[in-house]
Amino acid sequence: MAGVIVITGSSRGIGAATALLAAQKGNAVCVNYLHNKKAAGRVVSEVVKLGQSAVAVAADVSRERDVKRLFDTVDRELGPLTALVNNAGILDVQTRVMNMGADRLNKIFATNITGCFLCAREAVKRMSTRSGGAGGAIVNVSSGASRLGAPGEYVDYAASKGAIDTFTIGLAKEVAEEGVRVNAVRPGFIYTEIHAAGGEPDRVDRVKERVPMRRGGRPEEVAQAIMWLLSDEASYTTGSFIDVTGGK
Numbered sequence: 001m002a003g004v005i006v007i008t009g010s011s012r013g014i015g016a017a018t019a020l021l022a023a024q025k026g027n028a029v030c031v032n033y034l035h036n037k038k039a040a041g042r043v044v045s046e047v048v049k050l051g052q053s054a055v056a057v058a059a060d061v062s063r064e065r066d067v068k069r070l071f072d073t074v075d076r077e078l079g080p081l082t083a084l085v086n087n088a089g090i091l092d093v094q095t096r097v098m099n100m101g102a103d104r105l106n107k108i109f110a111t112n113i114t115g116c117f118l119c120a121r122e123a124v125k126r127m128s129t130r131s132g133g134a135g136g137a138i139v140n141v142s143s144g145a146s147r148l149g150a151p152g153e154y155v156d157y158a159a160s161k162g163a164i165d166t167f168t169i170g171l172a173k174e175v176a177e178e179g180v181r182v183n184a185v186r187p188g189f190i191y192t193e194i195h196a197a198g199g200e201p202d203r204v205d206r207v208k209e210r211v212p213m214r215r216g217g218r219p220e221e222v223a224q225a226i227m228w229l230l231s232d233e234a235s236y237t238t239g240s241f242i243d244v245t246g247g248k
Ligand code: NAP
Pocket: 008, 009, 010, 011, 012, 013, 014, 015, 032, 033, 034, 035, 036, 037, 039, 059, 060, 061, 062, 086, 087, 088, 089, 090, 111, 115, 141, 142, 143, 144, 145, 186, 187, 188, 189, 190, 191, 192, 193, 194, 195
């Protein structure tokens, strides 16, 4: 597979692991990030070491103007887009629904839902055969939380991922005839820095006994599922989900 892939939120965690695997498989990568320029720069250097082109682009996926600039930069610097990984996602400090205000909710939904819609829109514009593109693939990074609800921790985050599951099904059907496949992965408890934002950096170690496999997952294990869904090996797979949850 040799293509041009935008991976939102790929300065760290699952996105960064996906960027490296995408490069190993021969793809040019756009490393999008929000604030962490140094970390994004490190991922770009690793991709370049692997012999592939890469560009780091700071853009807030919840802001329409940023998203347009992100994809315009890719057109200019990397060439025709072949795939999007809608990976950027946030959560907030663990609490009950009764304590959640509109500011918190709007921020979570804007990044996790609106951001995915806007990036997918720009990707479909470029990849759909209906608009002159050569086809392509999108993977949305949902969460096992969309099935489990994350009670007492972040029901808002879980609900945003429920929206992503529905978005995946709807968009997949909408563009199926246009050469664009749309799928999702639902990671479980993965060792990344996202848990620190929830106020519990070591959350995975606390909850791992609830996982049938009795361990947390590594970002690289999620990246493998993402890259399979993007690959030609998944050519008849659309509107589907891979749970990367150790059986939970
Ligand atoms: P992470 O380590 O916290 O990394 C988040 C990434 O998203 C960073 O690159 C960050 O950029 C970027 N980002 C945040 N807000 C953004 C915005 N508005 N616009 C653009 N980029 C933004 O997260 P992760 O754990 O790898 O999670 C990646 C995805 O997997 C998320 O969608 C998450 O919901 C999902 N997921 C994670 C787990 C888990 O256990 N880790 C489980 C299920 C699902 P900066 O570095 O610049 O801040």
